[in-house]
Amino acid sequence: MRSAIIFYSLEGNTRTAANQLAKTLGADLFEIRTVKEYPKKGLGKFLIGGRDSSFGRLPALQPLEVNPADYDVVVLALPMWAGKAAAPINSFIKSHDFGSSKVALMISSASGDAGSCAKDLAAKLGRSVGNMATLSLTNPGRMAPAELTEQVNGFVRTLRGEAGGAF
Numbered sequence: 116m117r118s119a120i121i122f123y124s125l126e127g128n129t130r131t132a133a134n135q136l137a138k139t140l141g142a143d144l145f146e147i148r149t150v151k152e153y154p155k156k157g158l159g160k161f162l163i164g165g166r167d168s169s170f171g172r173l174p175a176l177q178p179l180e181v182n183p184a185d186y187d188v189v190v191l192a193l194p195m196w197a198g199k200a201a202a203p204i205n206s207f208i209k210s211h212d213f214g215s216s217k218v219a220l221m222i223s224s225a226s227g228d229a230g231s232c233a234k235d236l237a238a239k240l241g242r243s244v245g246n247m248a249t250l251s252l253t254n255p256g257r258m259a260p261a262e263l264t265e266q267v268n269g270f271v272r273t274l275r276g277e278a279g280g281a282f
C-alpha cells in the first residue's frame with residue numbers, strides 16, 4: 116500500500132501536522148510551493164490569499180515531482196483560506212490526475228470548522244465528500260504536542276481501517 120502526503124503551508128501549521136502524519140503513516144511527503152510567495156503578514160496576508168481562494172485564481176507552482184495516481188492513498192493537507200481550500204492546492208488539483216487513488220484531507224484552520232472547505236475540495240476533485248476521510252485541525256502548529264499526536268494517530272487508524280489494514 117503506497118501513501119503520499121501532499122501539502123501546502125503558508126505559516127507552518129500544516130507543515131507541522133503533515134510531517135507528523137507522514138512519519139506515523141510511513142508516507143512519502145511532498146510540499147507544494149508557489150513561484151511567488153504569498154505575504155505572511157500585514158493586511159496583504161488575508162487580502163491576497165483570501166481573494167485568490169474566493170475567486171478561484173490559480174497561482175503558479177514550482178515544479179514538484181509527484182504523480183498522485185501512483186499512490187493508493189493521497190492525503191491532501193492544506194490551510195483553509197476564506198472558507199475554502201488555499202489557492203495553491205487548487206492549482207495542484209487542476210494540473211494533476213488522481214486516477215483511482217483514494218483521497219483524504221487534512222485541513223488546518225483557525226476556527227477548526229473545515230466543513231465548507233472539504234465540500235469545496237470534493238467538488239474540485241470530482242469526489243463525494245462522504246467518501247473522503249477528513250481531519251480538521253485548529254492551528255496544529257500551536258497545539259499541545261500530545262493533542263496533535265492523538266489527533267494524527269486517530270486519523271492514521273481511520274486511513275488504515277479504510278484500507279482494510281493493508282498498510
Ligand SMILES: Cc1cc2nc3c(=O)[nH]c(=O)nc-3n(C[C@H](O)[C@H](O)[C@H](O)COP(=O)(O)O)c2cc1C
Nearest residue numbers: 124125126127128129164194197198223224225226
Ligand atoms: C488568506 C487567509 C485566509 C484565512 N481564512 C480562514 C478562514 O476562513 N477560516 C479560518 O478558520 N481560518 C482562516 N485562516 C487561518 C488559517 O487557516 C490557519 O491559521 C491555518 O492553521 C494556517 O495554516 P498554515 O500555517 O499551514 O498556513 C486564514 C488564513 C489566511 C492566511
